[in-house]
Amino acid sequence: MLRLQRLRRLAGASCLLRRRSATWRSSTKNASFSEVLQLEDTKLTGVVFPLQGLERYLAPGVNTASFRIFNPGLDHIHRAEALFKPSGRHVIDYVSSAVRMDHAPQLSQPEVCFVGRSNVGKSSLIKALFSLAPDVEVRVSKTPGHTKKMNFFKVGKYFTLVDMPGYGYRAPQDFADMVEAYLQERQNLKRTFLLVDSVVGFQKADHIAIEMLEEFGIPYVFVLTKIDKAPKGLLVKNVLEIQDFAEKHTQGCFPQLFPVSSIEYSGIHLLRCFIAHVTGNLPMMNS
Ligand SMILES: Nc1nc2c(ncn2[C@@H]2O[C@H](COP(=O)(O)OP(=O)(O)OP(=O)(O)O)[C@@H](O)[C@H]2O)c(=O)[nH]1
Numbered sequence: 099m100l101r102l103q104r105l106r107r108l109a110g111a112s113c114l115l116r117r118r119s120a121t122w123r124s125s126t127k128n129a130s131f132s133e134v135l136q137l138e139d140t141k142l143t144g145v146v147f148p149l150q151g152l153e154r155y156l157a158p159g160v161n162t163a164s165f166r167i168f169n170p171g172l173d174h175i176h177r178a179e180a181l182f183k184p185s186g187r188h189v190i191d192y193v194s195s196a197v198r199m200d201h202a203p204q205l206s207q208p209e210v211c212f213v214g215r216s217n218v219g220k221s222s223l224i225k226a227l228f229s230l231a232p233d234v235e236v237r238v239s240k241t242p243g244h245t246k247k248m249n250f251f252k253v254g255k256y257f258t259l260v261d262m263p264g265y266g267y268r269a270p271q272d273f274a275d276m277v278e279a280y281l282q283e284r285q286n287l288k289r290t291f292l293l294v295d296s297v298v299g300f301q302k303a304d305h306i307a308i309e310m311l312e313e314f315g316i317p318y319v320f321v322l323t324k325i326d327k328a329p330k331g332l333l334v335k336n337v338l339e340i341q342d343f344a345e346k347h348t349q350g351c352f353p354q355l356f357p358v359s360s361i362e363y364s365g366i367h368l369l370r371c372f373i374a375h376v377t378g379n380l381p382m383m384n385s
């Protein structure tokens with residue numbers, strides 16, 4: 099697809115954005131894995147492995163093999179958490195922001211980035227991932243189009259997380275220039291997380307972003323956000339649709355979706371573990 103055409107479509111595609119905004123409840127309950135381990139089994143599964151927690155709502159016979167492709171043990175999840183906790187010389191911090199690639203910090207450590215429609219919950223997800231490092235400031239807002247720059251956060255010497263501006267409604271003018279260039283040029287980019295809102299499911303702008311990631315041939319994975327907000331039936335429908343799409347219509351997408359709630363911390367511990375894994379920081383894992 100012509101770059102300019104995609105640029106316009108990504109920046110301008112008006113989506114069915116829900117204006118009904120959620121208030122940010124800054125609960126720290128279940129932020130740490132040791133707290134989660136105190137939960138009874140069903141609740142623990144729901145918080146740590148939200149996909150598996152949904153299995154009981156599925157019709158008999160639905161194939162759930164792809165729900166467990168990345169299926170670490172609790173010990174791996176615990177080990178991964180240590181990377182997200184600052185200690186001694188292990189510093190987690192905001193590095194800098196950039197609107198152009200030549201302003202992006204020169205970092206050689208593995209990197210992952212978070213993309214998705216404005217307001218889908220990218221910054222909130224990063225804030226939840228960093229909830230054990232409360233000094234790290236990640237700004238979230240109920241107003242779509244809040245994040246205007248690429249924001250780089252360094253997790254010690256291990257990896258970098260990048261919070262991207264959103265596409266679609268109120269995307270920054272230079273969105274596509276900045277994000278396309280980043281995705282194409284960033285040598286140390288190990289995985290792109292494409293966030294989809296669990297209440298609204300795939301939107302037109304998401305398909306444009308998927309097309310772009312497929313065209314660039316870079317590995318990506320879907321994250322389903324705000325699962326605390328979606329009624330169970332709708333959540334299950336969107337989960338199955340996205341899993342099916344990833345399996346049948348993509349090349350570069352990891353075939354397991356990661357559902358999360360940045361408010362209740364569901365899926366956050368597993369996602370920390372996946373990030374540690376894809377950045378090469380859990381060498382004992384072979385899944
Ligand atoms: N209920 C609920 N609300 C959430 C969750 N994650 C984010 N939100 C809310 O969604 C709104 C947008 O969150 P942000 O994290 O700023 O979204 P963003 O994708 O970074 O948005 P832009 O920077 O504008 O692209 C805020 O009002 C958040 O409180 C979640 O897991 N559950």
Ligand SMILES: [Mg+2]
Nearest residue numbers: 220221244245
């Ligand atoms: Mg943001």
